[in-house]
Amino acid sequence: MTYKLYWYAGSAAMAPHAILHDTGAKFDLIEAKGAFLKSAEYREINPNATVPTLIYGESKGLYESAAICQFLAEKHPETGLSPSIDDPIRGSYLQWMVHLTNTVQEAMTIWWHPDQYTVDVDVQKKLRREAEARLARLWQVIDKHLGRSGPLLCGDRFLACDYYLAMLIRWTRGMQHPGEEFPHLNRLVRITMARPAYKKMLEDQQITQNYLPDTTTGSASSGQ
Numbered sequence: 001m002t003y004k005l006y007w008y009a010g011s012a013a014m015a016p017h018a019i020l021h022d023t024g025a026k027f028d029l030i031e032a033k034g035a036f037l038k039s040a041e042y043r044e045i046n047p048n049a050t051v052p053t054l055i056y057g058e059s060k061g062l063y064e065s066a067a068i069c070q071f072l073a074e075k076h077p078e079t080g081l082s083p084s085i086d087d088p089i090r091g092s093y094l095q096w097m098v099h100l101t102n103t104v105q106e107a108m109t110i111w112w113h114p115d116q117y118t119v120d121v122d123v124q125k126k127l128r129r130e131a132e133a134r135l136a137r138l139w140q141v142i143d144k145h146l147g148r149s150g151p152l153l154c155g156d157r158f159l160a161c162d163y164y165l166a167m168l169i170r171w172t173r174g175m176q177h178p179g180e181e182f183p184h185l186n187r188l189v190r191i192t193m194a195r196p197a198y199k200k201m202l203e204d205q206q207i208t209q210n211y212l213p214d215t216t217t218g219s220a221s222s223g224q
Contacts, residue, residue, distance in 0.1 A: 013052035021197035146184035
């Protein structure tokens with residue numbers, strides 16, 4: 001099967017793009033931005049005019065980044081990126097996937113796109129401040145979890161949710177306190193960036209990601 005991934009650099013296509021490299025499957029990258037993103041042609045496969053969108057087989061298009069990540073991880077169990085239905089960590093894995101896309105990403109969207117919520121510029125500024133404060137609280141909770149039960153979200157096994165978290169952390173680079181300032185989040189980013197699939201994704205998209213020296217104690221598994 002050959003996949004087609006509609007994307008643009010640094011978007012929510014990052015995590016699915018990395019997983020596609022992990023699968024070893026053939027795939028084509030189709031950049032979708034600007035006028036094409038809003039075109040009738042693109043809206044036929046993704047009515048929300050967002051990226052990513054995945055085309056596979058006879059499908060008309062699968063959108064929502066977390067759904068694509070989960071689909072690819074389950075379609076290619078050899079990657080080890082999604083626990084099987086009877087795996088003891090399956091529940092925890094699903095919890096993190098939903099939390100990241102439903103709670104953390106929602107706050108991130110408010111910060112990046114306050115204009116989608118109001119046209120009032122002063123209210124937009126207030127929304128951004130409140131979103132960043134909320135993200136700081138969310139990062140604290142996740143960082144504490146990683147420090148206690150990490151180095152990855154489900155222990156020492158690298159899963160699709162870890163790609164998703166690393167992607168979201170990159171989106172904080174313009175904030176006053178980016179995600180990598182939290183030591184255990186930073187360690188997860190370092191582990192993720194050591195994976196060949198994530199490295200290749202960054203290379204394909206011609207983007208970089210920041211991380212800091214590891215200040216955590218103990219060795220961090222690569223999860224590969």
